[in-house]
Amino acid sequence: MTTRSASLPEPGMPIAAVATPVGVGALAILRISGRGVFGIAGRIFKKKQNPAFRFAEAKGYTAHFGSVHDSEGLIDEVVALVLRAPNSFTMEDMVEFTCHGGPVVVQHILKVLLDEGCRLAEPGEFTRRAFLNGRIDLLQAEAIGEMIHARSESAFRTAVTQMQGTLSLRLEAMREQLLRSCALLELELDFSEEDVEFQNRRELQQQLGVLQEELRRLVDSYQHGRIMKEGVATVIAGRPNAGKSTLLNTLLGLERSIVSHMPGTTRDYIEECFLYNKTMFRLTDTAGLREAEEAVEHEGVKRSYRKIAEADLIVYILDLTLDDYADEVARILEFKSEYRNARMIVAANKIDLASESPERIQELREATGCDVCGISAAKGEGLETLKELMSTMVVGLDKLHEASVLVTSLRHYEALRNASDALENARMLINSNSETELIAFELRSALNYVGEITGKVINEEILNMIFDQFCIGK
Numbered sequence: 431m432t433t434r435s436a437s438l439p440e441p442g443m444p445i446a447a448v449a450t451p452v453g454v455g456a457l458a459i460l461r462i463s464g465r466g467v468f469g470i471a472g473r474i475f476k477k478k479q480n481p482a483f484r485f486a487e488a489k490g491y492t493a494h495f496g497s498v499h500d501s502e503g504l505i506d507e508v509v510a511l512v513l514r515a516p517n518s519f520t521m522e523d524m525v526e527f528t529c530h531g532g533p534v535v536v537q538h539i540l541k542v543l544l545d546e547g548c549r550l551a552e553p554g555e556f557t558r559r560a561f562l563n564g565r566i567d568l569l570q571a572e573a574i575g576e577m578i579h580a581r582s583e584s585a586f587r588t589a590v591t592q593m594q595g596t597l598s599l600r601l602e603a604m605r606e607q608l609l610r611s612c613a614l615l616e617l618e619l620d621f622s623e624e625d626v627e628f629q630n631r632r633e634l635q636q637q638l639g640v641l642q643e644e645l646r647r648l649v650d651s652y653q654h655g656r657i658m659k660e661g662v663a664t665v666i667a668g669r670p671n672a673g674k675s676t677l678l679n680t681l682l683g684l685e686r687s688i689v690s691h692m693p694g695t696t697r698d699y700i701e702e703c704f705l706y707n708k709t710m711f712r713l714t715d716t717a718g719l720r721e722a723e724e725a726v727e728h729e730g731v732k733r734s735y736r737k738i739a740e741a742d743l744i745v746y747i748l749d750l751t752l753d754d755y756a757d758e759v760a761r762i763l764e765f766k767s768e769y770r771n772a773r774m775i776v777a778a779n780k781i782d783l784a785s786e787s788p789e790r791i792q793e794l795r796e797a798t799g800c801d802v803c804g805i806s807a808a809k810g811e812g813l814e815t816l817k818e819l820m821s822t823m824v825v826g827l828d829k830l831h832e833a834s835v836l837v838t839s840l841r842h843y844e845a846l847r848n849a850s851d852a853l854e855n856a857r858m859l860i861n862s863n864s865e866t867e868l869i870a871f872e873l874r875s876a877l878n879y880v881g882e883i884t885g886k887v888i889n890e891e892i893l894n895m896i897f898d899q900f901c902i903g904k
């Protein structure tokens with residue numbers, strides 16, 4: 431323990447924050463961390479049983495009952511928890527005060543803490559310190575944030591897995607291998623006059639191939655990981671008045687989206703989560719697709735296309751009461767070839783109005799090659815079939831593979847792709863017998879990308895982006 435504390439960086443400025451949500455609750459927690467927090471805590475806190483009590487002499491992980499005062503007198507009775515560096519979340523000296531959970535009480539205690547020398551913590555600053563002091567890596571810090579914000583069981587599960595550090599371990603192993611090869615190549619550069627080869631090129635080529643394969647698997651897990659976290663991105667698309675908003679509302683069982691007989695009712699897209707058969711669908715109702723003349727609608731249609739391009743599943747709504755389906759069939763075929771990553775269902779709507787629906791649906795099936803199901807969004811007919819179809823379309827997409835590591839964040843996905851590209855370059859250079867220097871450069875670059883994910887390579891901009899999303903007090 432002593433060696434660990436000796437190697438700890440200087441504790442930061444004392445910071446204070448409320449760690450619990452704003453509002454009325456049974457209890458609330460305030461925490462302080464950093465240099466001199468025991469002195470600060472001692473000036474505002476009196477221990478009932480022991481007036482001579484000093485935080486600096488208290489053992490770590492002990493709780494003390496007492497009261498908090500300001501110049502006017504008593505504020506509240508509290509429990510103070512003592513955490514001694516490095517055995518605290520931030521690895522600094524910390525004190526946590528549990529007080530009564532009223533917003534005014536909490537603000538009073540926060541104010542005395544600030545008056546006594548703490549600065550208000552920035553969002554995520556406690557976790558940032560936990561990262562900078564080596565308690566957790568960047569992936570784990572992000573996982574804590576994701577866990578707090580998780581709104582589904584699957585999002586929660588993936589966050590917990592990531593918090594345990596499985597992906598971190600894989601990436602660290604990768605980094606070590608790359609570092610070793612890199613070091614050997616750089617050693618060759620030092621002996622460049624002697625034309626030696628410390629790193630056998632055929633071996634290196636083979637090792638990089640294995641690493642690249644692993645990177646590719648991680649990159650490929652992103653769609654799956656994202657779905658675990660956010661749900662299946664399901665976009666309801668189609669012409670104006672086809673019944674998209676009606677379908678959204680009927681699926682949700684509430685009047686979320688405005689429905690009217692006027693074509694062009696929905697302007698901006700609307701997103702809501704919908705759970706079916708344990709699969710989370712993130713449903714997006716979009717503006718009807720047409721050449722819009724009016725500026726706002728035009729922007730709406732642009733957004734529709736953007737959402738369609740990001741979809742995992744497109745539910746194309748077609749109005750069966752149209753006289754002619756040729757344009758619709760053409761668009762469906764175009765979507766099929768344009769959005770290859772998405773799966774598509776055609777929902778032929780308004781079966782309650784259309785005569786000869788079964789025949790028309792069969793024709794549509796043949797013309798589009800898609801799964802087509804007849805529905806009445808307004809009357810709720812055919813929806814069970816549609817939901818079943820949605821569910822089978824995404825089978826496997828949202829189920830956790832056992833023991834597999836998933837990439838769930840766009841940041842990680844991009845860094846992994848960049849790393850994989852750098853390895854690809856390195857392998858091409860080796861194949862063409864290129865100079866050692868160029869190969870080493872690509873390996874360094876791959877190393878940097880992998881290191882950015884866990885935070886081994888510290889990039890201030892990335893840190894800000896991550897920790898700014900946290901709550902104050904976390």
Ligand SMILES: Nc1nc2c(c(=O)[nH]1)N(C=O)[C@@H](CNc1ccc(C(=O)N[C@@H](CCC(=O)O)C(=O)O)cc1)CN2
Nearest residue numbers: 459461491511513516517518519520521526565574904
């Ligand atoms: N009251 C309280 N609850 C909390 C936190 C906190 O900071 N305070 N946490 C904040 O996110 C989470 C728990 N995370 C934590 C991680 C490490 C340590 C810690 O002090 N570790 C020391 C001591 C271990 C021990 O005595 O067994 C260590 O590992 O050295 C504390 C909290 C959730 N619950």
Ligand SMILES: Nc1nc2c(ncn2[C@@H]2O[C@H](COP(=O)(O)OP(=O)(O)OP(=O)(O)O)[C@@H](O)[C@H]2O)c(=O)[nH]1
Nearest residue numbers: 670671672673674675676690694695696718807808
């Ligand atoms: N009879 C019948 N009418 C429907 C059905 N579904 C929708 N409608 C009607 O069709 C009209 C258009 O419905 P919306 O849900 O607003 O259509 P939309 O596709 O969202 O239209 P935009 O937002 O303009 O793109 C409304 O008058 C609905 O009541 C249906 O299954 N049967």
Ligand SMILES: [Mg+2]
Nearest residue numbers: 674675695696
């Ligand atoms: Mg609409």
